[in-house]
Amino acid sequence: MTALVCTEPGAFDYKEMAPPALTPGHAIVQIKRIGICGTDLHAFEGTQPYFSYPRILGHELAGDLIEADGAEGFVPGEAITIIPYFNCGTCIACRNGKPNCCTQINVFGVHSDGGMAEYVSVPSYSLLKSNGLSYDELALVEPLAIGAHGVRRANIAAGEFVLVIGAGPIGLGTMEFARIAGATVIALDINDQRLQFCGEKLGIEHTINAASDNVIQRLKAITNNDMPTVVIDATGNRQAINNALQYLAHGGRFVLIGLQKEEISFSHPEFHKRESTLMSSRNATRKDFETVMAAMKSGLVNPANYITHRAKFSEVKEVFQSWLIPATGVIKAMVEMG
Incomplete structure (x- = not known):
């Protein structure tokens, strides 16, 4: 072979x-x-x-x-x-x-x-x-399960503002399952084409370009000055991870799906005063795979996108x-x- x-x-x-x-x-x-x-x-x-x-x-x-x-x-x-x-x-x-x-x-x-x-x-x-899914759909289950697992780790409740950093395939899947969980999803990236995809294909209402927008100002406007209660990194970019704490609401959860090789660092006082929760999200479980397949079957997720x-x-x-x-x-x- x-x-x-x-x-x-x-x-x-x-x-x-x-x-x-x-x-x-x-x-x-x-x-x-x-x-x-x-x-x-x-x-x-x-x-x-x-x-x-x-x-x-x-x-x-x-x-x-x-x-x-x-x-x-x-x-x-x-x-x-x-x-x-x-x-x-x-x-x-x-x-x-x-x-x-x-x-x-x-x-x-x-x-x-x-x-x-x-x-x-x-x-x-x-x-x-x-379960009746096509080959194309079956090959998409695993990357979408990564996002579904991160959303489950974050324990997102309906009505929360969730910021997903990174509009690559993992980030897009994360946005989908945060939306399915009832969150108001905000997409952050530096690629206008990817952000346009978020709006047109996934129905993400709020998109921010980190390279050209004032991110904190935009987040305050979207969240009525509260800031997102969940921030999920799907970039695996050290600078993006280190900068993201400033986007988190007090009492919020910061979830790292993305992975990179170096140490991460941020201000301990900024982390502490928020009583922040920091967690990683690695791979996915059978439950997450089943969640994704059910979402595909029911039309909540369109793999063709x-x-x-x-x-x-x-x-x-x-x-x-x-x-x-x-x-x-x-x-x-x-x-x-x-």
């Missing part, structure tokens, strides 16, 4: 290798779609934490089940997606229902080789039935670099296998 390997930052190679064999507790999946996410782009750039080379990228996947051991209720030939965070099942996080931050977590396509291949082997417990670019698997090496360029206008690139 053919796989696309990121051999080092900035370099891909197509390589022929033996297809995976069935092993106990695992399933063989024929890949049909691969969504390209920020993790893949950052890995290609060489800026992704927890990463080593060479690596087969890809964890936003849809495919057909070929065969499986220990996958009760699944049948060969059915369409599936996967939860790509493989956990140990025994550590304190797993025992407390948080397999998404397992102490020994193995994220498919990050810690181990992922889905940019014709066939993959994954743990049978990671399989999710399609997200896919702006497509490529055949054989074209990825050639076009991948262009997806890093903001002027390309990529929201979600979808790779088609076969």
